[in-house]
Amino acid sequence: MGILGRVVVTVLPIMPRFIVGWVSRRYHAGTDLESALETMNRLSKEGACFTVDVLGEEITSMEEAQFFIDEYNRVLDSIVEQKIDANLSIKPTAFGLLIDPNAAEKSMEEILRKASSHEIFVRLDMEDHRVTQRTIDLVLTLHEKGLRNVGTVLQGRLFRTLDDIQHLTDELGEYADHRICKGIYLESANIAHTEKRSITKATNEAIDAMLESGAYTAIASHDTAVIEHSILSLKRMGMGPNISDPRSNAGPSRIGKGPGYEFQMLLGVRGDIRRKLAKQGHKTRIYLPYGSKWYEYGVRRLRENPDVAWHITKALLMPWSNRR
Ligand code: FDA
Numbered sequence: 189m190g191i192l193g194r195v196v197v198t199v200l201p202i203m204p205r206f207i208v209g210w211v212s213r214r215y216h217a218g219t220d221l222e223s224a225l226e227t228m229n230r231l232s233k234e235g236a237c238f239t240v241d242v243l244g245e246e247i248t249s250m251e252e253a254q255f256f257i258d259e260y261n262r263v264l265d266s267i268v269e270q271k272i273d274a275n276l277s278i279k280p281t282a283f284g285l286l287i288d289p290n291a292a293e294k295s296m297e298e299i300l301r302k303a304s305s306h307e308i309f310v311r312l313d314m315e316d317h318r319v320t321q322r323t324i325d326l327v328l329t330l331h332e333k334g335l336r337n338v339g340t341v342l343q344g345r346l347f348r349t350l351d352d353i354q355h356l357t358d359e360l361g362e363y364a365d366h367r368i369c370k371g372i373y374l375e376s377a378n379i380a381h382t383e384k385r386s387i388t389k390a391t392n393e394a395i396d397a398m399l400e401s402g403a404y405t406a407i408a409s410h411d412t413a414v415i416e417h418s419i420l421s422l423k424r425m426g427m428g429p430n431i432s433d434p435r436s437n438a439g440p441s442r443i444g445k446g447p448g449y450e451f452q453m454l455l456g457v458r459g460d461i462r463r464k465l466a467k468q469g470h471k472t473r474i475y476l477p478y479g480s481k482w483y484e485y486g487v488r489r490l491r492e493n494p495d496v497a498w499h500i501t502k503a504l505l506m507p508w509s510n511r512r
Contacts (some may be wrong), residue, residue: 278466
């Protein structure tokens with residue numbers, strides 16, 4: 189990011205809310221479920237499917253968890269009713285994992301059971317290092333309870349990730365289903381890679397380990413170095429669009445899933461690459477956040493955008509280019 193970009197990131201918090209709102213609107217699907225459904229119905233025509241995230245993170249009291257329980261139930265009802273190819277992404281701390289783990293598990297189990305009855309998958313997003321182990325343990329416990337429609341996210345930047353892949357493979361076998369991303373939380377150097385190049389290298393190694401382990405592998409990155417590496421690895425494994433998963437250690441094909449892998453991208457980020465991958469026949473899933481907490485999420489995405497200064501100028505001067 190250039191000097192101007194860093195200046196823009198510094199002044200973001202004091203920028204008028206309506207400007208941030210206008211520029212960041214490409215990153216979220218609106219404030220309510222109706223807008224999210226409208227966005228999904230529109231983007232389905234580009235060959236995308238979705239994972240829906242109700243915006244909001246760590247809660248401070250268990251009463252707040254009820255909002256997420258109710259809202260995810262509404263999401264499930266709507267995607268089933270409107271036959272949208274979508275699954276759910278949920279943040280365990282929004283259900284109270286750090287306040288009352290038993291109650292949080294119970295609420296998530298309820299949603300998973302309902303999702304399972306419609307053959308819908310639920311991804312537990314991975315948050316910072318405080319909950320890495322607890323989130324993995326939660327997935328294992330839910331599987332022990334017979335809920336096979338759940339998996340979590342592993343972060344390429346963490347040193348522990350290759351061990352986690354091995355552990356999850358040992359425990360879940362053909363039911364292992366991971367999303368792999370670089371990891372958004374800036375973890376300390378004693379537990380994580382901190383340089384861009386080593387994070388990318390470690391993420392690519394994790395992708396290869398997942399593919400070799402037989403796990404369903406959801407590759408979540410906008411980085412061409414990761415995407416190109418993944419395509420080469422898929423070819424090496426004999427995997428690709430419209431080829432049924434050839435791995436002898438993989439599970440059977442599952443409803444709403446790709447042939448052992450898929451690509452995932454955030455709404456509003458590198459839509460050009462996503463459309464190209466979809467055109468080539470790869471299953472591509474859009475991470476689609478919506479909700480009243482759009483401001484915090486939008487600021488975070490703007491901060492991550494390496495061309496933030498140009499991006500804001502362009503969105504204001506050429507509003508039609510501010511597309512998802
Ligand atoms: P990188 O950050 O290097 O970006 C590659 C390129 O993409 C940039 O050069 C730029 O061109 C473009 N780009 C990236 N961000 C942009 C932006 N905001 N605006 C415009 N262009 C942008 N993390 C986590 O810790 N836990 C999780 O559960 C998830 N879940 C998740 C789901 C999905 C579907 C995705 C795509 C990502 C996540 N992440 C995540 C976030 C992830 O860990 C990571 O922080 C971001 O995806 C950025 O990493 P990239 O691999 O895209 O590379």
